[in-house]
Amino acid sequence: MNAATALRPTLRLIHCLQRERGASCALAGIQAADCINISKCNENVRLARAATNAAVKAFYQCDDVLHHTSSFNAASELFSVRELVDGAKKENPDNTCDEGKYEFIHRVVKDYSSLISRVIKLYVFDIIDSSRMDNDHRIESESLLKLLLSFVELKESLGVERASLTGIMALGIKNSNANYDEVGDNSIRDQAPKSDALSLPFIINDVVMVVENQHRILSELEQNSGVNITEQTQDYDYDDQAVALDPNLLRLIGDSIKLSEEMRNLQDRIRKDFDMTRFQQGMTMEAFWSDITLYMDKLHSIELLLLEELDQCNDKLDDFDLLSLEKKVKCNLQPQAADSLLDSSKSNPISENVDLKEWEINLYDVEFQRRIGRGAAGTTYLAKWTGQKVAVKCASMSELGLDGWRTELASLRQLHHPNIVRFLGAIYNPSPLTYCLVLEYCEEDLSNRLTKATPAGFILKVAHDIASGLFYLHQKCIIHRDIKPGNCLIQGNINAHYTAKLTDFGLAATIQNSTKGQELTAETGTYRYMSPQIIRHEPYDFSADVYSFALLMWELITRETPFEPLGQIEAAAASAIEHNRPPFPPGISLALKAVIERCWVDRPDDRMTVPSIIEWLENATNHLAKESIVWLDHPYGHAVYKTQKGVHASAKERRKKTTLLRNALFGKKKRNDTFDRMG
Incomplete structure (x- = not known):
């Protein structure tokens, strides 16, 4: 079976369905808003449906599609969704409840989306899954298919966003005397609905998830294409290890994926504060529809271009194993199923x-x-x-x-x-x-608080709280493995009663699962705070958390990042290979300095235990002189790096050590951004 031949009518059908979904949501919003003249909106839906009908006919006339036909009937499902849109007035004749109107738009989006998702599952993922290719073209073909699958996901994500927001904007048109000549007529400014974004959880929550998912897809596209597509720049940085494709094709892909400044601002507005009122007042529906539709049309053009490249790469696809793409899909679906695209393409x-x-x-x-x-x-x-x-x-x-x-x-x-x-x-x-x-909900994390003034007693209080939480974890046989200020939260009034709490247990492990001698990956913690044993792939236990806690205490005192002048991997080399530790500020108590040094000593068995740390902190006033406590309570801490010069190796020496450590841990082909993202 020629997958490219089968995918062409499939992608055309998906594209038409996506456009019809957006027009239908605009119509649903206009109907619910009681606008008198909706003739142009009806006309847009009619034209969209006509295009979809033609696409459905071509879809089922494709021999390769028929070869893959299942019990799922796309035409029948589409008819049911259209009945829902056409019956809007019958289901909600009074249109008196804003909440009900939003829920209806949400239902239209969901029903169309479930239909499109099943088409993508059965006729994109599964068609590719059932195709195989010969070894001579495997590398190039795999690269093309990876890109194509990511484009399909990105485009559907944008389609859901377009439909949801178009419906909201259309529902915002409440002027019954308006002459609605076309979708988004510039003469009609969208008016904000009476209820704010928080009354739209069905739509807003979906949009938030969809927009966030787009960032994952864009990162995947960047990885699969080897092109820096997320930055607004005309210069492309190709990774020769990533793909084996024509650089001109990659440049075209990079140009097509980049969001316009308006679209980036729009997504930021939605993603950060969900201010739909500001969104509606700041952009006409015509402008929004035009921008996002142009973007989706460009993506569809690239989809078709990738199919052409796939045809040229190998006219006869035979025995291609999609497991290598980590996109394996097994579809035993009933027509009633309404799972999402990602639900089947990712592990559950x-x-x-x-x-x-x-x-x-x-x-x-x-x-x-x-x-x-x-x-x-x-x-x-x-x-x-x-x-x-x-x-x-x-x-x-x-x-x-x-x-x-x-x-x-x-x-x-x-x-x-x-x-x-x-x-x-x-x-x-x-x-x-x-x-x-x-x-x-806690008001802020410790890394943010350390950029501001802190009250007297703050350092000892926070250190004691975190040590108490750490002791409790260890009693439960759990190693946190990522102790750092960003994973410590402050709850309460910082000038009155507050508590520090440990959070982010995504890298936690029980001591039974943390096997001695286990070779850990780059995701096991943050390099600046990571125990040298983990970096060197040596056996480790609860003492790894004690090392990280020592750096946390050091940062509480200095308000600076450990090994701040160095990059992530350079900091790892400094601690694990050179056995360096961050310098102490002048004036620190010898007793406090000794505690931190005993916690971050290289040999794990020589480190303090968490109970002994807690005991020392509880009796800190007995260990520290009055002037030492006053010094410790300085509201902005005591910096060390800002007052020192020339304390680190030259850039050339650091690069050499960085390369040696990177190759030792991960091999020569691992990209540097693996370490940067551990920030």
């Missing part, structure tokens, strides 16, 4: 003995408010749930993110301590695919 932690039971929270019971943090494993939002502020940590759709979600869920369910962040529940949603942890 739920199926791997993860039982939520009492802890499961519905995605649409949460009201997202703004983004408060982001890392390689996921994004954290401030939200409201059952009337209280919560932090919702959404896992990235990557191996790192999903493994972290599963590990952290397993850890947090059994942890109950005042110095451990409180676990409230978990979210699993199949469409859009979402894995989240719902945690108690």
Whole structure:
């Protein structure tokens, strides 16, 4: 079977369905908003449906598609969704409830999206999965197929965003006397709905998840193409290890994927604070539709170009194993299934003995408010749930993110301590695919607090709290493996009563699973704070957390990052190979200095135990002179790097050591950004 031949009508059908979904959501919004004249919007839907009808006919006339036909009937499913759109007035004749209007738009988006997702599963992923190619063209063909699969995902993600936001903007048109001549007529400024974004959890939550997922897809595209496509620059940095494709093709891909400044601003506006009122007032529906549709049309053109390249690469695809792409899909679907695209193309932690039971929270019971943090494993939002502020940590759709979600869920369910962040529940949603942890909300993390003035007693209080939480973890046979200020939260009023808590257990492991001599990957902690034993792939135990805690105490005192003048991998080389440690500031108490040095000594057996650290901190006033405590309570700490010059090796020497360590740990082909993202 020629996969490229079968994919052409499939991608055309998907493209037409995506456009029809957007036009239908605009119509649903206009109908719910009681606009008098919706003739142009009806005309747009009619034209979109006509194009889809032609695409459906061509789709089923393709012999390769017929060869792959399952019990799923795309035409029948499409007819059902259209009946829903056409019956909007009958289902909600009064249109008196804003919440009901938004829920109806959400239903239209979901029904179209489930249809498109099943088409993608059965006729894109599975067609490629059932194709194989000869070895002579394997490298180039795999690169093309990786790019194509990522384009399909990105385009569908954008399609859901377009449909959802178009429906919201259309519903915002409440002027019954307006002459609605066309979708987004410049003469009609979209008016904000009476209810704010927090009353739209069904739509807003989906949009937030979709937009965040786009960043994962863009990163995947960058990796698969070898082109820096996420930066707004005309200069492309090709990685010759990434792909074996024509540089001119890669340049064209980079140009097509880059978002316009307007689109980037739009997504930031949605992703950061979900301010739909500002979004509606700042852009006409015509402008929004035009920008995002132009972008999607460009992506569709690249899809077709990739198919042409695939045809030229190998006219006869035979026995290609998609497992090498980590995109294997097994589709035994019934027509009623409504799973998402990613649900079938990624591993499912739920199926791997993860039982939520009492802890499961519905995605649409949460009201997202703004983004408060982001890392390689996921994004954290401030939200409201059952009337209280919560932090919702959404896992990235990557191996790192999903493994972290599963590990952290397993850890947090059994942890109950005042110095451990409180676990409230978990979210699993199949469409859009979402894995989240719902945690108690703390005002800020320690890394942020250390940039500001701190009250007297802050250092000893925070150190004692974190050590107490660490001792509790170790009693539970859990190693945190990523102790650093960014993973310590401050809850309460910093000038009154506050508590420090440990968070982020995505890299935690039980002592039984942390096998002696295990060779650990780059994701096991953060290099600046990582025990030398982990960096050198030597056996380690709970003392690895003690080493990291020592650097945390040092940072509490200095307000500077350990090995600050060095990069991540250079810092790893300094501690693990050269046995260096950060310098102490002048004036530090010899007793406190001795405690930190005993905690970060290279030999694990010589380090202090956590109970002995707690005991010392509880009696710190007996160990430290009054002037030492006054020195320690300085609100801005005592910097060391800002006052020193020439304390590190030359750049040439550092690069040499960096190369030696990188090659020793990961081999010559590992890219430097592996280390940078551990930041």
